[in-house]
Amino acid sequence: MTTLHTGPDSIYDVLGIGFGPSNLALAIAVHEHGAASSSGDGLRAGFLERQPRFGWHRGMLIDDATMQVSFLKDLVTMRDPTSDFTFLNYLRERGRLVDFLNQKTLFPLRIEFHDYFEWAAARVGHLVEYAADVVSVKPVTEDGEVRWFDVTSRDPDAPERLTVRRTRAVCVATGLEPHLPPGAELSNRVWHNSELLPRVDHLLRSETPVRRAVVLGAGQSAAETVDYLHRRFPGAEICSVFAKYGYTPADDSPFANRIFDPEAVDVFYAASSEVKQSLNDYHRGTNYSVVDMDLIESLSRTMYQEKVQGTQRLRMMNVSRIREAASRADGVRVTVEFLPTGERETLDADVLVFATGYQPRGIGDHLGDIAKLCLRDEEDQLRVGRDHRVETAPNVTAGIYLQGATEHTHGLTSTLLSTTAVRAGEIHASLLAHRSSPAATATTSRG
Ligand SMILES: Cc1cc2nc3c(=O)[nH]c(=O)nc-3n(C[C@H](O)[C@H](O)[C@H](O)COP(=O)(O)OP(=O)(O)OC[C@H]3O[C@@H](n4cnc5c(N)ncnc54)[C@H](O)[C@@H]3O)c2cc1C
Incomplete structure:
Protein backbone atom coordinates (compact mmCIF):
# COMPACT_ATOMS: atom_id res chain seq x y z
CA MET A 1 0.00 0.00 0.00
CA LEU A 176 27.66 6.94 10.76
CA GLU A 177 27.56 3.26 10.00
CA PRO A 178 29.81 0.58 11.51
CA HIS A 179 33.05 -0.04 9.67
CA LEU A 180 34.31 -3.62 9.53
CA PRO A 181 37.67 -4.93 8.31
CA PRO A 182 37.54 -6.56 4.86
CA GLY A 183 36.33 -10.16 5.03
CA ALA A 184 34.90 -9.82 8.56
CA GLU A 185 31.83 -11.99 9.08
CA LEU A 186 29.40 -11.20 11.86
CA SER A 187 27.60 -13.89 13.85
CA ASN A 188 25.98 -14.44 17.25
CA ARG A 189 29.43 -14.32 18.79
CA VAL A 190 31.11 -11.83 16.47
CA TRP A 191 29.77 -8.26 16.52
CA HIS A 192 30.64 -4.66 15.92
CA ASN A 193 30.87 -2.61 19.12
CA SER A 194 27.78 -0.59 18.06
CA GLU A 195 25.77 -3.58 19.33
CA LEU A 196 27.72 -3.91 22.58
CA LEU A 197 25.03 -3.31 25.21
CA PRO A 198 22.20 -5.46 23.81
CA ARG A 199 24.61 -8.30 22.98
CA VAL A 200 26.17 -8.31 26.45
CA ASP A 201 22.73 -8.11 28.09
CA HIS A 202 21.60 -11.10 26.04
CA LEU A 203 24.64 -13.17 27.08
CA LEU A 204 24.12 -12.27 30.72
CA ARG A 205 20.36 -12.92 30.68
CA SER A 206 20.83 -16.29 28.98
CA GLU A 207 23.63 -17.11 31.46
CA THR A 208 25.96 -17.93 28.58
CA PRO A 209 29.44 -18.46 30.00
CA VAL A 210 32.04 -15.97 28.77
CA ARG A 211 35.57 -17.06 29.60
CA ARG A 212 37.41 -15.06 26.98
CA ALA A 213 36.56 -12.07 24.79
CA VAL A 214 38.73 -10.55 22.09
CA VAL A 215 38.38 -6.89 21.07
CA LEU A 216 40.00 -5.58 17.88
CA GLY A 217 40.78 -1.85 17.68
CA ALA A 218 42.64 0.95 19.44
CA GLY A 219 40.19 3.87 19.44
CA GLN A 220 37.86 5.21 22.12
CA SER A 221 35.12 2.65 21.36
CA ALA A 222 37.65 -0.21 21.54
CA ALA A 223 39.01 0.92 24.91
CA GLU A 224 35.47 1.44 26.26
CA THR A 225 34.49 -2.03 25.03
CA VAL A 226 37.52 -3.64 26.69
CA ASP A 227 36.75 -1.86 29.95
CA TYR A 228 33.03 -2.72 29.79
CA LEU A 229 33.55 -6.43 29.03
CA HIS A 230 36.15 -6.60 31.80
CA ARG A 231 33.62 -5.23 34.28
CA ARG A 232 30.58 -7.19 33.07
CA PHE A 233 32.31 -10.59 32.87
CA PRO A 234 34.41 -10.68 36.06
CA GLY A 235 35.69 -14.20 35.36
CA ALA A 236 36.73 -13.63 31.75
CA GLU A 237 40.05 -12.85 30.10
CA ILE A 238 39.71 -9.78 27.87
CA CYS A 239 42.25 -9.56 25.04
CA SER A 240 42.74 -6.15 23.41
CA VAL A 241 44.29 -6.64 19.96
CA PHE A 242 45.72 -3.70 17.99
CA ALA A 243 48.56 -2.86 15.64
CA LYS A 244 49.91 0.13 17.62
CA TYR A 245 52.37 -0.25 20.50
CA GLY A 246 49.91 1.39 22.89
CA TYR A 247 46.67 3.39 22.87
CA THR A 248 47.18 6.99 21.68
CA PRO A 249 45.72 9.71 23.95
CA ALA A 250 43.10 12.02 22.45
CA ASP A 251 44.40 15.53 21.87
CA ASP A 252 41.91 17.80 23.61
CA SER A 253 44.45 20.51 24.38
CA PRO A 254 43.12 24.09 24.11
CA PHE A 255 44.84 25.15 20.88
CA ALA A 256 44.15 21.92 18.99
CA ASN A 257 40.55 22.04 20.19
CA ARG A 258 40.09 25.26 18.21
CA ILE A 259 39.83 23.08 15.10
CA PHE A 260 36.24 22.49 16.30
CA ASP A 261 35.36 26.22 16.49
CA PRO A 262 32.74 27.56 14.07
CA GLU A 263 35.43 29.92 12.64
CA ALA A 264 37.64 26.93 11.86
CA VAL A 265 34.95 25.74 9.44
CA ASP A 266 35.29 29.02 7.51
CA VAL A 267 39.08 28.72 7.41
CA PHE A 268 38.91 25.07 6.36
CA TYR A 269 36.25 25.67 3.74
CA ALA A 270 38.28 28.42 2.04
CA ALA A 271 41.54 26.43 2.02
CA SER A 272 43.03 24.57 -0.95
CA SER A 273 42.60 20.81 -1.04
CA GLU A 274 46.28 20.36 -0.02
CA VAL A 275 45.82 22.55 3.06
CA LYS A 276 42.54 20.80 3.88
CA GLN A 277 44.26 17.44 3.70
CA SER A 278 47.14 18.54 5.91
CA LEU A 279 44.78 20.09 8.50
CA ASN A 280 42.80 16.87 8.69
CA ASP A 281 46.04 14.87 8.96
CA TYR A 282 47.55 17.13 11.65
CA HIS A 283 44.44 17.05 13.78
CA ARG A 284 43.14 13.51 13.29
CA GLY A 285 44.41 12.86 16.81
CA THR A 286 41.59 15.00 18.20
CA ASN A 287 39.05 12.37 17.14
CA TYR A 288 40.25 9.29 15.25
CA SER A 289 41.90 6.19 16.74
CA VAL A 290 42.52 7.93 20.05
CA VAL A 291 41.41 7.31 23.63
CA ASP A 292 40.64 9.65 26.55
CA MET A 293 43.65 9.80 28.86
CA ASP A 294 41.57 8.94 31.94
CA LEU A 295 40.49 5.66 30.39
CA ILE A 296 44.03 4.78 29.27
CA GLU A 297 45.30 5.36 32.80
CA SER A 298 42.47 3.40 34.35
CA LEU A 299 43.07 0.37 32.08
CA SER A 300 46.80 0.52 32.79
CA ARG A 301 46.12 0.66 36.55
CA THR A 302 43.81 -2.37 36.31
CA MET A 303 46.44 -4.34 34.39
CA TYR A 304 49.11 -3.57 36.94
CA GLN A 305 46.83 -4.46 39.89
CA GLU A 306 46.12 -7.80 38.23
CA LYS A 307 49.84 -8.39 37.74
CA VAL A 308 50.43 -7.75 41.45
CA GLN A 309 47.57 -10.10 42.36
CA GLY A 310 48.76 -12.78 39.91
CA THR A 311 45.39 -13.00 38.12
CA GLN A 312 45.95 -11.38 34.75
CA ARG A 313 42.55 -10.95 33.03
CA LEU A 314 43.26 -7.84 31.00
CA ARG A 315 45.66 -8.64 28.21
CA MET A 316 47.11 -6.13 25.75
CA MET A 317 48.06 -7.89 22.50
CA ASN A 318 49.81 -4.92 20.92
CA VAL A 319 51.66 -4.74 17.56
CA SER A 320 49.31 -7.53 16.51
CA ARG A 321 46.66 -8.28 13.94
CA ILE A 322 43.85 -10.79 13.69
CA ARG A 323 44.68 -13.08 10.78
CA GLU A 324 41.69 -15.41 11.00
CA ALA A 325 38.39 -15.62 12.86
CA ALA A 326 36.32 -18.78 12.51
CA SER A 327 32.86 -18.69 14.11
CA ARG A 328 31.48 -21.79 15.78
CA ALA A 329 28.11 -22.37 17.42
CA ASP A 330 29.42 -21.52 20.88
CA GLY A 331 32.27 -19.15 20.13
CA VAL A 332 34.95 -18.09 17.73
CA ARG A 333 38.51 -19.26 17.11
CA VAL A 334 40.76 -16.24 16.58
CA THR A 335 44.29 -16.36 15.18
CA VAL A 336 46.39 -13.37 16.28
CA GLU A 337 49.76 -12.56 14.70
CA PHE A 338 52.45 -10.66 16.62
CA LEU A 339 53.73 -8.50 13.77
CA PRO A 340 57.42 -8.10 14.71
CA THR A 341 58.07 -11.88 14.70
CA GLY A 342 55.15 -13.26 12.71
CA GLU A 343 54.44 -15.59 15.63
CA ARG A 344 50.79 -16.70 15.70
CA GLU A 345 48.59 -17.56 18.66
CA THR A 346 45.21 -19.23 18.48
CA LEU A 347 42.62 -18.06 20.99
CA ASP A 348 39.38 -19.92 21.64
CA ALA A 349 37.09 -17.05 22.54
CA ASP A 350 33.41 -16.80 23.40
CA VAL A 351 33.11 -13.38 21.84
CA LEU A 352 34.95 -11.29 19.24
CA VAL A 353 34.13 -7.58 19.01
CA PHE A 354 35.22 -5.48 16.05
CA ALA A 355 35.73 -1.99 17.48
CA THR A 356 37.02 -0.89 14.12
CA GLY A 357 35.31 2.46 13.79
CA TYR A 358 32.53 4.04 11.81
CA GLN A 359 32.17 5.65 8.43
CA PRO A 360 29.69 8.30 7.24
C1 LIG B 1 29.54 5.78 20.69
C2 LIG B 1 29.70 7.14 20.08
C3 LIG B 1 29.90 8.23 20.91
C4 LIG B 1 30.07 9.49 20.36
N1 LIG B 1 30.29 10.52 21.21
C5 LIG B 1 30.49 11.76 20.68
C6 LIG B 1 30.77 12.86 21.55
O1 LIG B 1 30.86 12.72 22.77
N2 LIG B 1 30.97 14.08 20.98
C7 LIG B 1 30.88 14.27 19.63
O2 LIG B 1 31.06 15.39 19.16
N3 LIG B 1 30.62 13.23 18.80
C8 LIG B 1 30.43 11.99 19.29
N4 LIG B 1 30.17 10.95 18.44
C9 LIG B 1 30.10 11.21 16.97
C10 LIG B 1 28.65 11.15 16.39
O3 LIG B 1 28.74 11.09 15.02
C11 LIG B 1 27.81 12.35 16.71
O4 LIG B 1 27.68 12.39 18.11
C12 LIG B 1 26.35 12.33 16.20
O5 LIG B 1 25.78 11.06 16.33
C13 LIG B 1 26.17 12.86 14.80
O6 LIG B 1 24.77 13.07 14.63
P1 LIG B 1 23.99 12.78 13.27
O7 LIG B 1 22.59 13.19 13.49
O8 LIG B 1 24.73 13.44 12.15
O9 LIG B 1 24.14 11.21 13.02
P2 LIG B 1 23.52 9.99 13.85
O10 LIG B 1 23.51 10.29 15.29
O11 LIG B 1 24.23 8.77 13.42
O12 LIG B 1 22.01 9.91 13.36
C14 LIG B 1 21.64 9.50 12.05
C15 LIG B 1 20.23 8.96 12.10
O13 LIG B 1 19.79 8.68 10.79
C16 LIG B 1 18.99 7.50 10.80
N5 LIG B 1 18.97 6.96 9.46
C17 LIG B 1 20.00 6.45 8.73
N6 LIG B 1 19.59 6.09 7.50
C18 LIG B 1 18.26 6.38 7.43
C19 LIG B 1 17.28 6.23 6.41
N7 LIG B 1 17.57 5.74 5.20
N8 LIG B 1 16.01 6.62 6.68
C20 LIG B 1 15.68 7.14 7.89
N9 LIG B 1 16.58 7.30 8.89
C21 LIG B 1 17.86 6.93 8.66
C22 LIG B 1 19.70 6.63 11.82
O14 LIG B 1 18.82 5.65 12.34
C23 LIG B 1 20.11 7.65 12.88
O15 LIG B 1 19.16 7.82 13.90
C24 LIG B 1 30.01 9.68 18.97
C25 LIG B 1 29.82 8.58 18.13
C26 LIG B 1 29.66 7.33 18.68
C27 LIG B 1 29.48 6.16 17.76
Missing part, protein backbone atom coordinates in the same frame (compact mmCIF):
# COMPACT_ATOMS: atom_id res chain seq x y z
CA THR A 2 1.38 3.41 -0.94
CA THR A 3 0.19 6.68 0.61
CA LEU A 4 0.89 9.80 -1.41
CA HIS A 5 1.45 13.29 0.06
CA THR A 6 2.36 14.98 -3.19
CA GLY A 7 -0.48 17.43 -3.81
CA PRO A 8 0.30 21.18 -4.04
CA ASP A 9 -0.89 21.80 -0.45
CA SER A 10 1.22 19.07 1.04
CA ILE A 11 4.61 20.02 -0.37
CA TYR A 12 7.30 20.39 2.29
CA ASP A 13 9.98 23.08 2.27
CA VAL A 14 12.41 20.56 3.69
CA LEU A 15 12.37 16.90 4.62
CA GLY A 16 15.13 15.70 6.91
CA ILE A 17 16.35 12.17 6.30
CA GLY A 18 17.53 10.67 9.58
CA PHE A 19 16.77 12.18 12.97
CA GLY A 20 19.94 12.06 15.03
CA PRO A 21 21.35 15.16 16.75
CA SER A 22 22.13 16.93 13.43
CA ASN A 23 18.59 16.98 12.08
CA LEU A 24 17.19 17.36 15.60
CA ALA A 25 19.13 20.64 15.83
CA LEU A 26 17.68 21.68 12.47
CA ALA A 27 14.16 20.75 13.61
CA ILE A 28 14.63 23.01 16.64
CA ALA A 29 15.85 25.89 14.46
CA VAL A 30 12.77 25.48 12.22
CA HIS A 31 10.44 25.17 15.21
CA GLU A 32 11.85 28.22 17.00
CA HIS A 33 11.73 30.37 13.87
CA GLY A 34 8.14 29.28 13.16
CA ALA A 35 7.07 30.02 16.73
CA ALA A 36 8.73 33.45 16.68
CA SER A 37 7.40 34.50 13.29
CA SER A 38 4.18 36.51 13.47
CA SER A 39 3.53 36.34 9.71
CA GLY A 40 3.48 32.54 9.71
CA ASP A 41 6.41 32.39 7.31
CA GLY A 42 8.04 29.43 9.04
CA LEU A 43 9.23 26.51 6.95
CA ARG A 44 7.01 23.49 6.43
CA ALA A 45 9.40 20.79 7.59
CA GLY A 46 9.27 17.08 8.35
CA PHE A 47 11.85 14.58 9.54
CA LEU A 48 11.94 10.85 8.83
CA GLU A 49 13.74 8.42 11.13
CA ARG A 50 14.00 4.68 10.63
CA GLN A 51 14.24 3.85 14.35
CA PRO A 52 10.96 3.37 16.23
CA ARG A 53 11.87 6.21 18.63
CA PHE A 54 14.70 8.66 19.15
CA GLY A 55 18.01 6.89 19.82
CA TRP A 56 21.62 8.13 19.77
CA HIS A 57 24.15 5.28 19.56
CA ARG A 58 22.13 3.29 22.08
CA GLY A 59 24.39 0.25 21.74
CA MET A 60 27.23 2.25 23.34
CA LEU A 61 25.31 3.98 26.15
CA ILE A 62 27.69 2.63 28.74
CA ASP A 63 26.59 3.64 32.24
CA ASP A 64 29.67 5.68 33.21
CA ALA A 65 30.82 6.92 29.77
CA THR A 66 31.01 10.69 29.49
CA MET A 67 30.58 13.08 26.58
CA GLN A 68 33.66 14.10 24.63
CA VAL A 69 32.31 17.54 23.98
CA SER A 70 31.36 20.35 26.34
CA PHE A 71 27.66 20.52 27.23
CA LEU A 72 27.77 24.09 25.89
CA LYS A 73 28.05 22.53 22.45
CA ASP A 74 24.51 21.24 22.82
CA LEU A 75 21.77 21.52 20.19
CA VAL A 76 21.38 25.30 20.39
CA THR A 77 23.72 27.25 22.67
CA MET A 78 26.40 28.09 20.10
CA ARG A 79 23.65 29.42 17.81
CA ASP A 80 21.43 31.03 20.42
CA PRO A 81 22.27 30.78 24.12
CA THR A 82 18.85 32.29 24.97
CA SER A 83 16.98 29.32 23.46
CA ASP A 84 14.98 27.20 25.90
CA PHE A 85 16.33 24.05 24.21
CA THR A 86 19.69 24.41 26.01
CA PHE A 87 21.17 21.62 28.11
CA LEU A 88 20.97 24.02 31.07
CA ASN A 89 17.22 24.45 30.60
CA TYR A 90 16.88 20.66 30.32
CA LEU A 91 18.72 20.35 33.65
CA ARG A 92 16.45 22.97 35.20
CA GLU A 93 13.35 21.11 34.01
CA ARG A 94 14.72 17.84 35.37
CA GLY A 95 15.47 19.51 38.70
CA ARG A 96 19.22 18.82 38.51
CA LEU A 97 20.72 22.21 37.63
CA VAL A 98 22.39 22.80 41.00
CA ASP A 99 23.48 19.17 41.37
CA PHE A 100 25.07 19.28 37.92
CA LEU A 101 26.95 22.49 38.74
CA ASN A 102 28.34 20.83 41.84
CA GLN A 103 29.86 18.12 39.64
CA LYS A 104 32.19 20.88 38.29
CA THR A 105 32.36 19.33 34.85
CA LEU A 106 31.75 20.38 31.27
CA PHE A 107 31.31 16.75 30.24
CA PRO A 108 28.01 15.13 31.26
CA LEU A 109 27.40 11.40 31.24
CA ARG A 110 26.55 10.04 27.80
CA ILE A 111 23.29 8.64 29.19
CA GLU A 112 22.42 12.08 30.53
CA PHE A 113 23.07 13.75 27.16
CA HIS A 114 20.97 11.04 25.54
CA ASP A 115 18.15 11.94 27.89
CA TYR A 116 18.64 15.61 26.93
CA PHE A 117 18.39 14.68 23.23
CA GLU A 118 15.21 12.67 23.94
CA TRP A 119 13.73 15.58 25.89
CA ALA A 120 14.46 17.96 22.99
CA ALA A 121 13.22 15.44 20.38
CA ALA A 122 9.92 15.05 22.24
CA ARG A 123 9.41 18.82 22.14
CA VAL A 124 9.62 18.83 18.34
CA GLY A 125 7.88 15.44 18.01
CA HIS A 126 5.15 17.01 15.83
CA LEU A 127 7.76 17.39 13.06
CA VAL A 128 9.04 13.80 13.14
CA GLU A 129 7.86 10.46 11.89
CA TYR A 130 9.60 7.46 13.43
CA ALA A 131 9.70 3.96 11.91
CA ALA A 132 10.10 5.70 8.55
CA ASP A 133 13.04 4.23 6.68
CA VAL A 134 13.77 6.32 3.59
CA VAL A 135 14.22 3.98 0.66
CA SER A 136 14.31 6.34 -2.28
CA VAL A 137 14.48 10.01 -3.25
CA LYS A 138 13.35 10.71 -6.79
CA PRO A 139 13.62 13.99 -8.68
CA VAL A 140 10.35 15.52 -9.92
CA THR A 141 10.76 17.61 -13.06
CA GLU A 142 8.52 20.35 -14.42
CA ASP A 143 9.36 22.31 -17.60
CA GLY A 144 12.81 20.69 -17.65
CA GLU A 145 13.59 21.86 -14.11
CA VAL A 146 14.00 19.54 -11.10
CA ARG A 147 11.79 21.44 -8.64
CA TRP A 148 10.97 18.81 -6.02
CA PHE A 149 11.95 15.44 -4.71
CA ASP A 150 9.58 12.59 -3.94
CA VAL A 151 10.86 10.93 -0.79
CA THR A 152 9.61 7.39 -0.20
CA SER A 153 9.76 5.85 3.24
CA ARG A 154 8.73 2.47 4.53
CA ASP A 155 7.78 1.20 7.94
CA PRO A 156 10.45 -1.42 8.84
CA ASP A 157 7.74 -3.49 10.59
CA ALA A 158 5.34 -3.32 7.64
CA PRO A 159 7.58 -3.11 4.55
CA GLU A 160 4.60 -3.15 2.19
CA ARG A 161 3.47 0.18 3.65
CA LEU A 162 5.13 2.97 1.64
CA THR A 163 4.63 6.71 2.05
CA VAL A 164 5.66 9.27 -0.57
CA ARG A 165 6.16 12.92 0.39
CA ARG A 166 7.06 15.76 -1.95
CA THR A 167 9.57 18.40 -0.86
CA ARG A 168 11.52 21.39 -2.17
CA ALA A 169 14.65 20.27 -0.34
CA VAL A 170 16.07 17.33 1.57
CA CYS A 171 18.56 17.48 4.41
CA VAL A 172 20.42 14.19 4.55
CA ALA A 173 21.83 13.46 8.02
CA THR A 174 21.99 9.69 8.06
CA GLY A 175 25.03 9.57 10.32
CA ARG A 361 26.68 6.92 5.37
CA GLY A 362 26.45 9.95 3.09
CA ILE A 363 24.22 9.73 0.08
CA GLY A 364 23.99 5.99 -0.13
CA ASP A 365 22.75 3.67 -2.82
CA HIS A 366 19.13 4.13 -1.79
CA LEU A 367 19.44 7.82 -2.65
CA GLY A 368 21.09 7.00 -5.97
CA ASP A 369 18.65 9.00 -8.07
CA ILE A 370 19.60 12.27 -6.42
CA ALA A 371 23.28 11.34 -6.11
CA LYS A 372 23.32 11.50 -9.91
CA LEU A 373 22.26 15.17 -9.81
CA CYS A 374 25.17 16.19 -7.58
CA LEU A 375 28.35 17.74 -8.95
CA ARG A 376 31.72 16.22 -8.02
CA ASP A 377 35.25 17.60 -7.88
CA GLU A 378 38.42 16.22 -9.53
CA GLU A 379 38.75 13.70 -6.70
CA ASP A 380 35.18 12.52 -7.26
CA GLN A 381 34.06 14.06 -3.98
CA LEU A 382 30.73 15.86 -3.70
CA ARG A 383 30.92 19.63 -4.20
CA VAL A 384 29.19 21.24 -1.25
CA GLY A 385 28.50 24.95 -0.68
CA ARG A 386 29.50 26.70 2.55
CA ASP A 387 25.78 26.60 3.44
CA HIS A 388 25.97 22.77 3.33
CA ARG A 389 23.93 22.68 0.11
CA VAL A 390 25.27 20.24 -2.44
CA GLU A 391 26.10 21.77 -5.80
CA THR A 392 23.88 20.43 -8.53
CA ALA A 393 23.29 20.69 -12.27
CA PRO A 394 21.85 24.09 -13.37
CA ASN A 395 18.38 22.69 -14.03
CA VAL A 396 18.02 21.55 -10.39
CA THR A 397 16.36 24.12 -8.14
CA ALA A 398 15.36 21.60 -5.48
CA GLY A 399 17.94 21.56 -2.69
CA ILE A 400 20.08 18.80 -1.22
CA TYR A 401 21.70 19.63 2.12
CA LEU A 402 24.22 17.36 3.78
CA GLN A 403 25.18 17.01 7.43
CA GLY A 404 27.90 14.54 8.36
CA ALA A 405 29.43 13.43 5.09
CA THR A 406 31.24 16.75 4.54
CA GLU A 407 34.60 16.24 6.21
CA HIS A 408 36.30 16.91 2.85
CA THR A 409 34.69 20.37 2.55
CA HIS A 410 33.88 21.49 6.11
CA GLY A 411 36.52 19.70 8.18
CA LEU A 412 36.68 17.45 11.21
CA THR A 413 33.59 18.83 12.95
CA SER A 414 31.35 17.43 10.23
CA THR A 415 30.71 14.08 11.90
CA LEU A 416 30.78 15.49 15.44
CA LEU A 417 28.51 17.51 17.71
CA SER A 418 30.78 20.56 18.10
CA THR A 419 29.18 22.80 15.48
CA THR A 420 25.77 21.11 15.22
CA ALA A 421 23.87 24.12 16.56
CA VAL A 422 25.63 26.62 14.29
CA ARG A 423 25.35 24.38 11.24
CA ALA A 424 21.62 23.93 11.81
CA GLY A 425 21.27 27.73 11.85
CA GLU A 426 23.25 28.03 8.61
CA ILE A 427 21.10 25.42 6.86
CA HIS A 428 17.91 27.01 8.14
CA ALA A 429 19.02 30.44 6.87
CA SER A 430 19.91 28.95 3.48
CA LEU A 431 16.53 27.20 3.22
CA LEU A 432 14.75 30.48 3.95
CA ALA A 433 16.90 32.35 1.42
CA HIS A 434 16.23 29.80 -1.32
CA ARG A 435 12.52 29.77 -0.62
CA SER A 436 12.23 33.53 -1.00
CA SER A 437 14.52 33.55 -4.04
CA PRO A 438 14.80 30.19 -5.82
CA ALA A 439 17.25 31.78 -8.26
CA ALA A 440 19.72 32.00 -5.37
CA THR A 441 20.40 28.35 -6.06
CA ALA A 442 22.62 29.23 -8.96
CA THR A 443 24.72 31.79 -7.08
CA THR A 444 25.01 30.34 -3.59
CA SER A 445 25.59 26.72 -4.38
CA ARG A 446 28.10 27.31 -7.13
CA GLY A 447 29.68 30.47 -5.71
